[in-house]
Amino acid sequence: MRGLQHWRLLVPHAASSLRFPFTRAFAVVNPAMAPKLKLTYLDFKGFAEPIRLALFIGGFEFEDRRVTYGEIAELKEGGYLPFGSVPVLEVDGKVHSQTQALLRWAGRQAGLYPEDLQLQCDAVEEALVDVKKVLVPQWYGAMLGRNPTTKEPCVLLSPEQRAEVEEALNEAILPVRFQQLEQVLVASGGPFFCGDVLTICDLSFYVCASGILDGSYCGGIRPEVLAACPTLLELVKRVEEHPKVKEWNLKQE
Ligand SMILES: N[C@@H](CCC(=O)N[C@@H](CS)C(=O)NCC(=O)O)C(=O)O
Known part of the structure; x- marks a missing residue:
């Protein structure tokens, strides 16, 4: 996770406020350097929606993978889910889990968790x-x-x-x-x-x-x-x- 700051350029407060009022720091992501993100969750808002919103507000491209409970069972069998549950977020191929951890991370990248x-x-x-x-x-x-x-x-x-x-x-x-x-x-x-x-x-x-x-x-x-x-x-x-x-x-x- 080190070096994440290189993925983005933080626009100064005044400039970001013009585009997105109330967002203190808005991340402009350089696509060439952006991490590859895949968020896996069920096909409803639930626990994942705040993470989806934080990534979207931050300008991060991510694969919004929606799965069924049956597919969760398969992912668990295959060892993909560290705690047997979703949401999980793949960052450049590494799987991370637990809603609060993922939301705080996404928020930090997006300037939504000062x-x-x-x-x-x-x-x-x-x-x-x-x-x-x-x-x-x-x-x-x-x-x-x-x-x-x-x-x-x-x-x-x-x-x-x-x-x-x-x-x-x-x-x-x-x-x-x-x-x-x-x-x-x-x-x-x-x-x-x-x-x-x-x-x-x-x-x-x-x-x-x-x-x-x-x-x-x-x-x-x-x-x-x-x-x-x-x-x-x-x-x-x-x-x-x-x-x-x-x-x-x-x-x-
Ligand atoms: N503490 C976990 C709990 C996640 C959780 O309970 N996820 C449910 C969906 S909302 C789940 O994956 N259930 C899978 C199952 O019951 O098979 C987190 O916050 O991420």
């Missing part, structure tokens, strides 16, 4: 990881997700327990978590979580919240969990309006 904002950015990022953790039983209908060997749901929930989990997420857990994030956003002075620059935690939040609002992020989670968070809802719109995010979303239609 050193001086790391503490603020990571706190929000980790709060969103907490959200993903509590959603596991809702996603899989099982306490511990999927058994890594059999792929069967691990510690299956009864219908009553599923209803209880759904109720707790909608009524108790998620509204509180989003209210905390609302307070953090307000305290930052906005319009983004780290103040006036877009960072990777805004992308993670955008993917999660926009998916909750349109019902695609997790079945059974109601948009009302965000209802008392007007500033968060503005942030969703603001990220959606970012020229590169708009361009990426249009490409996916």
Whole structure:
């Protein structure tokens, strides 16, 4: 990973702001020196979308490889997945894994994870990881997700327990978590979580919240969990309006 800086030229803040408002440093990638990138994930937004967005905003060409669960099993058998899961990112032929590691790396390359904002950015990022953790039983209908060997749901929930989990997420857990994030956003002075620059935690939040609002992020989670968070809802719109995010979303239609 050494020498990554050679792949790109950082445009000074003022110039980059003209092209992409709120992006502190925009990477102009020299194609001749750019790394060969291949991102492997399922054919939906899920954990990979913030990484896709960070790479796209950064101007990095990458192969956006979409696989099925069956293909994940084959990749795992073939030893391609270090932890048996996706997303993984190949950088010049070397496979790297774990969402948070990949997102931070992509963010660093794209100027979306500035050193001086790391503490603020990571706190929000980790709060969103907490959200993903509590959603596991809702996603899989099982306490511990999927058994890594059999792929069967691990510690299956009864219908009553599923209803209880759904109720707790909608009524108790998620509204509180989003209210905390609302307070953090307000305290930052906005319009983004780290103040006036877009960072990777805004992308993670955008993917999660926009998916909750349109019902695609997790079945059974109601948009009302965000209802008392007007500033968060503005942030969703603001990220959606970012020229590169708009361009990426249009490409996916
Ligand atoms: N800690 C890992 C978890 C990744 C994960 O759970 N990925 C799921 C898809 S969202 C997966 O690969 N599942 C494969 C399987 O269950 O066979 C990360 O953040 O990358």
